Amino acid sequence: MTYYSTKLDSIFQALADPTRRAVLAQLSSGPASVTDLSQDFDMALPSFMGHLKKLEDGGLITSKKHGRVRICALRPAALAPVRGWLEQQNDRWQGRLEEYVTTLAKDEDYGT
Amino acid sequence: MTYYSTKLDSIFQALADPTRRAVLAQLSSGPASVTDLSQDFDMALPSFMGHLKKLEDGGLITSKKHGRVRICALRPAALAPVRGWLEQQNDRWQGRLEEYVTTLAKDEDYGT
């Protein structure tokens, strides 16, 4: 399995949960501490920390300790592999559409 | 949890596996039977069928039985919710960037 594929695995896995997507939405307003981030979620802190770990392991966020406070931030371009994959998928689909359109045009040329 | 969020859960979950992404890539060339699709994968048929079910439950493909053969096809626009979410996320990030740039401009105005 290529690195790219493994990367996509962990990114999509990280995104496959509403809590984690909500965290990314919050972080798009700027860096925040774990405590700040956790305010909007009705779950135990260790559970919430687990989600942050998943996001960091997927490369979507970074975190750094400042004293007793851990600050999390979005990683710009973190979702680039997702965009890349969507584009790839779309190109293949578009390629097939163009082939189909070309075939239609030929059929029309030969048609009565 | 909104329908949209649940939808994203199952789509991202479906995409969080290299086998399922590879199936989507294959189907972007056009509809195919289960047997045709499974040729490229070194796994037991029931396991492979499980992946197809996940893709179908996520709304990314459709399948229809024709006699004893089941034909699978991509659903156009199936990935629209993913694009939508990325756009949303990007807009929030861009909005913050613009706010940041505006703040910088103000600082420069007031600066010596």
Place this chain on the structure above:
DNA sequence: TGAATAGTAAGTCATATGCCTAAGTAATTT
């Protein structure tokens, strides 16, 4: 210095996931 705050580590539980094999059913071919 003790109290409070902000995480962190460990263990548990129920459920989900990704694979397997075996056996079965339905449709087609011989």
Place this chain on the structure above:
DNA sequence: AAATTACTTAGGCATATGACTTACTATTCA
């Protein structure tokens, strides 16, 4: 009609996931 093909169902196994509670450590505040 029997054999073959193309799935489909069921059960099992090991691992992962998402939540919990408890207890702990590190840092800051009073």
